[in-house]
Amino acid sequence: MLTSSHISRLACGLTTAAVALTLAGCGAASNAESHGDVIKLGETSGISGPAGGYGKALSEGQQAIFRAVNDAGGVDGKKIELTLLDDGLDVARAVQNVRKLVTDRNIAIVGGSGSGSIDAIVPVLDKAGVPLLFPAKSSPAFVNAVVPQAFAMVPTFPDQAHALVSAAYEKTGPGSVFLVRTVSDQNDPILAKVEAAVQNGGGSFLGTAIVPFGADVTPVALQVAEAKPDYVVFTSAPAETTKIVNYLAGKDQLPRKAILGTTSLPGETFLQGTPRSAHELLFSLAITKPPTDPSAADCLEAVRKYYPDSQIDTVTTFGCAIAQAVVAGLELAGPDPTSESLVKALASMQDRQVSPLIPPVTFSRESHMGLTSLPTVTVKDGQYQAAETVNVPVLP
Amino acid sequence: MGLFLETVLSGVTVGMLYGLLSFAMVVLYKATATVNFAQGMMGTAAAFVALTVMVEFGVPVGVAIIVGLLFSTFLGVLTFYGVIRPKPSAGKTNVIIRTLALSLVLAAFVDRFRGAGQPFQFPQLLSSGGFSLFGIQINYSLIQTFAVAGVLLGCFSLFFRYTRAGLLTRAMAESRETVRLLGVRSDRLFAIAWGVSSFLAAIVSLLSANRVYVSTFMLEGYLLYAFTAAIAFGLTSLTGAVVGGICAGLLSNVVATYFGPDAANLVIFAALIAVLVIRPQGIFGERRVHRV
Numbered sequence: 001m002l003t004s005s006h007i008s009r010l011a012c013g014l015t016t017a018a019v020a021l022t023l024a025g026c027g028a029a030s031n032a033e034s035h036g037d038v039i040k041l042g043e044t045s046g047i048s049g050p051a052g053g054y055g056k057a058l059s060e061g062q063q064a065i066f067r068a069v070n071d072a073g074g075v076d077g078k079k080i081e082l083t084l085l086d087d088g089l090d091v092a093r094a095v096q097n098v099r100k101l102v103t104d105r106n107i108a109i110v111g112g113s114g115s116g117s118i119d120a121i122v123p124v125l126d127k128a129g130v131p132l133l134f135p136a137k138s139s140p141a142f143v144n145a146v147v148p149q150a151f152a153m154v155p156t157f158p159d160q161a162h163a164l165v166s167a168a169y170e171k172t173g174p175g176s177v178f179l180v181r182t183v184s185d186q187n188d189p190i191l192a193k194v195e196a197a198v199q200n201g202g203g204s205f206l207g208t209a210i211v212p213f214g215a216d217v218t219p220v221a222l223q224v225a226e227a228k229p230d231y232v233v234f235t236s237a238p239a240e241t242t243k244i245v246n247y248l249a250g251k252d253q254l255p256r257k258a259i260l261g262t263t264s265l266p267g268e269t270f271l272q273g274t275p276r277s278a279h280e281l282l283f284s285l286a287i288t289k290p291p292t293d294p295s296a297a298d299c300l301e302a303v304r305k306y307y308p309d310s311q312i313d314t315v316t317t318f319g320c321a322i323a324q325a326v327v328a329g330l331e332l333a334g335p336d337p338t339s340e341s342l343v344k345a346l347a348s349m350q351d352r353q354v355s356p357l358i359p360p361v362t363f364s365r366e367s368h369m370g371l372t373s374l375p376t377v378t379v380k381d382g383q384y385q386a387a388e389t390v391n392v393p394v395l396p
Numbered sequence: 397m398g399l400f401l402e403t404v405l406s407g408v409t410v411g412m413l414y415g416l417l418s419f420a421m422v423v424l425y426k427a428t429a430t431v432n433f434a435q436g437m438m439g440t441a442a443a444f445v446a447l448t449v450m451v452e453f454g455v456p457v458g459v460a461i462i463v464g465l466l467f468s469t470f471l472g473v474l475t476f477y478g479v480i481r482p483k484p485s486a487g488k489t490n491v492i493i494r495t496l497a498l499s500l501v502l503a504a505f506v507d508r509f510r511g512a513g514q515p516f517q518f519p520q521l522l523s524s525g526g527f528s529l530f531g532i533q534i535n536y537s538l539i540q541t542f543a544v545a546g547v548l549l550g551c552f553s554l555f556f557r558y559t560r561a562g563l564l565t566r567a568m569a570e571s572r573e574t575v576r577l578l579g580v581r582s583d584r585l586f587a588i589a590w591g592v593s594s595f596l597a598a599i600v601s602l603l604s605a606n607r608v609y610v611s612t613f614m615l616e617g618y619l620l621y622a623f624t625a626a627i628a629f630g631l632t633s634l635t636g637a638v639v640g641g642i643c644a645g646l647l648s649n650v651v652a653t654y655f656g657p658d659a660a661n662l663v664i665f666a667a668l669i670a671v672l673v674i675r676p677q678g679i680f681g682e683r684r685v686h687r688v
Contacts, residue, residue: 053513212657214515214613218406219652219660226399239515239609250526251533273517 037074038081039330039337041066042101044121045112046089055113058136059084060310061319062111064302065327075330075337082110089114094121102128107339111135111322125149131343133329134322134370138263139186149339151346151368153287153325153361155392157235158189160262160285160374163392165197167376168231168283172257174203175230180220180244182236183212190235193395203230211240221247230257238265242273249275258283266290266314266377266384279379283387286377288317288357290384295356296320314384317357324355325370359389369394401532403653404646409538411645412545413600417615417622418629418637419549420596425631427565427589430480430491434499436619438475439597441502442468443610444510446602447518457519465598472594476587506612515609541603548599549638552592556634561588621648624664628671630681639680 043062045055066080074080083106085097094117101109102125109125112118112135125132131149138154155163165177177198181187191208198205206227209220221244224232232255234241241261248254254277261270261284270282289295291312299320303310310316330337332345349370351360361370372394376387417435424432432438446464449455455463479494510516526535556562565585568575576582601615608614621644629640644664652660671679 047512049507049511052511056512210656214608214611214617215657216410216608216617216649216652218410218607219403219649219657222399222402222406222653225402242517243607243609250535250537253533269517 037078039075039078040104040106041080041082041326042098042104042106042109043082043084043111044087044094044097044101044109044117045084046114046117047084047086049088052086052088054136054315055086055089057311057313057315058111058113058319058322060303060307061299061316061321062323062326063319064306065299065320065323067306068298068302069323069327075327076335078335080327080330087114087117089117091116091120094118095124098124102130106130107337108133108326108342110326111319115139122147122150130339131346133326133346136318147368149343151363151370153322153358153370154263155369155371155374155394156189157184157186157262158193159392159395161190161233161235162193162197162395163374163390164260164262164283164285165194165203165231165233166201167388167390168258168260169197169201169203171283174201175257176204176206176227177231177233178206178224178227178229178255179208179233180224180236180241181208181210182240183210184235186235194233211236211244213237213240215240217243217247220244224248224255225251225253228253229255231255231260232258233260234265235262238267238269241265242270245270245274245278249278254278254281257281261285263287263374268311268313271379271382271384276382279382282377282379284377285374285390285392286314286384287374288314288321288355289375289386290314290377291317292383293357293386295386299357321355321357324357325361328352328354367394398531399653400650401530403650405532405534405538407646407649408642409541409645410649411642412541413604413641414618414622414625414645415638415641416545416548416596417600417618418626418641419552419634420593420600421622421626422631422634422637423552423565423596424589424593425626426634427568428480428586429488430495431631432593433492433496434475434502435593435597435622436615437499437502437506438468438471438594439599439601440610440612440615441471441506442594442598443518443601443605443614444506446605447516447610448510450519457521461521461602464602465595468598469591469595472590472592473587475594476590480590481583481586503612511612515611515614518605518610520606537606544599544603548596553634561585565589621645621664624668628668628678630678633678633680636678636680 043059045059046052047055047059063082066082069075070079083101087094087097094114098109098121108131110133115137118135118137122132126147126149129149131151133151134153138156179191179194181190195205206229209223211217211220217240224244225248245259259278259281263285265284266286291300296317299317300312303312303316329342329346333341347363347365349361349363351362353360359371359373363370373389373391375389377384378387421432421435424430442464445467446460449463450457450460475498479498480491520537521540526533556566564575564580568582568585600618622641625640625644626637629636648660648664651663
């Protein structure tokens with residue numbers, strides 16, 4: 001007959017076994033290898049819920065490219081198998097997903113959206129020895145501090161803002177600048193770098209305002225209108241930027257020379273939500289060239305083939321570029337890529353054109369942030385058009 | 397000076413919306429003694445319904461707005477009969493928790509079916525643009541808000557003063573038991589109050605949709621300020637609700653423009669604490685005397 005002490009011992013034994021198996025699983029994944037004809041990649045991203053549109057568009061771009069590569073024979077004859085888990089931008093779910101993906105012996109985790117989720121999974125992956133490749137995040141803490149297993153693509157917002165002002169001054173001459181920011185841990189560096197760029201370029205800095213995500217933008221819009229700047233730099237979220245620009249346009253108080261945006265701005269929200277008068281003023285950094293550019297042809301073809309209902313935009317092309325960069329890394333990593341060989345392959349890339357959508361990338365042991373220049377976009381006839389490429393150096 | 401005047405004007409405009417929402421809460425509270433934490437989501441649901449019929453069925457914006465308003469009114473009545481009315485002996489706390497749960501259910505429902513791609517832009521009913529008056533740019537949307545809010549508040553003022561249903565609702569607020577003893581069907585009055593309250597919340601969401609965009613929590617900030625106004629100016633005063641909303645809009649806008657959005661929240665909620673400490677029944681509220 002089972003007594004309570006039998007049950008207690010059984011429970012202890014089962015618990016110990018479960019812990020041992022879990023630890024063994026984590027240890028075994030520390031240099032995950034591809035097996036057979038498959039290269040296993042994983043992704044945790046927010047593809048459901050209010051912010052799910054971004055993650056969904058990103059993953060469709062990635063998966064379309066991977067499927068096109070597989071249809072063409074794969075990488076060294078091996079097919080890429082991407083397992084996408086939805087975390088709904090919930091940090092706890094993201095960590096849980098990553099632990100599962102690591103246990104399932106994926107050799108790398110690719111892409112992913114959600115700033116908090118990305119921050120949370122980096123130490124988990126670092127400990128497991130599994131690389132995180134090109135998440136949708138730009139942050140000094142993530143990018144400049146070299147995390148051995150993480151590779152980023154997008155320059156930080158402070159560096160972007162500095163480069164944007166410098167490029168705008170070169171293009172249309174120095175002038176007065178007003179800065180609109182969102183609530184972020186990068187706010188102080190953004191302000192410092194914009195002020196430095198303005199001073200270096202011989203312009204004048206009129207002021208700054210912070211607009212929290214989802215807040216009423218009228219007070220900020222009034223401040224911008226009152227300042228009457230030549231340039232307005234926006235590092236706020238696209239919806240808030242669009243509302244402010246719309247308000248200014250409605251009052252005929254748009255900036256005199258340009259609306260300057262970082263890589264988060266170019267998208268359908270701004271395009272559909274602002275009038276032509278604002279379109280003519282836009283000069284924005286973009287992660288990739290726009291879907292209208294000839295360089296996006298492969299990406300568009302793949303997305304239209306595998307995801308015919310997809311609304312293709314700049315997030316989709318970013319997804320394509322991520323996948324193309326991953327494929328380039330796998331090709332360099334050798335016939336049987338492992339986590340370790342993939343990291344070595346990426347770290348060896350010097351000025352390498354991994355995707356027609358982005359400038360060449362360079363990684364090294366010291367820097368895992370690949371892009372030091374970015375394309376810019378303007379708007380013509382209601383569509384984004386590629387403009388010049390701007391250098392975005394990493395500044396101290 | 398121009399910035400200050402524009403700030404005051406936009407503050408009063410958004411304050412009218414806070415006032416409408418606050419009015420809706422006080423209408424319900426006066427009639428049913430219920431604080432409705434689902435007020436914001438009931439209005440938000442109307443905006444999503446209007447948006448859906450526009451996008452899925454190509455309905456013109458004016459017709460979509462009417463559909464949204466009708467839906468919200470129906471939702472209010474349905475909420476009374478389906479969520480509030482059952483088991484009335486459960487107590488006030490139980491009923492308040494039901495409204496909180498309803499708010500979460502509506503939010504989850506909206507996220508489930510229209511979550512991806514938020515926030516959504518909403519077309520204007522009137523054309524964009526405006527005119528200049530004494531150097532201040534006045535948009536047509538501002539006039540629209542003033543006109544709609546003013547007409548509605550005027551209509552409801554007449555409703556509560558000169559219609560049978562309105563007078564009975566006011567009587568119910570004064571003495572529920574007396575009205576019941578006189579044979580008045582209180583359930584119908586409650587249902588009307590819930591319908592009116594939800595209708596007003598929908599008006600606020602549809603008037604603000606073009607400005608704040610349509611998202612699950614589009615009225616969250618509005619609800620917080622409206623609730624603050626209702627509490628500070630008296631949960632039993634309809635006039636206080638409107639005046640309180642306008643004051644909240646004015647104060648928050650001016651402080652946010654000159655000192656930032658965080659400062660606005662600080663000032664508003666500090667003011668709420670001060671009012672409640674000095675005059676617990678609210679500025680326009682009536683002190684209730686309970687005789688033992």
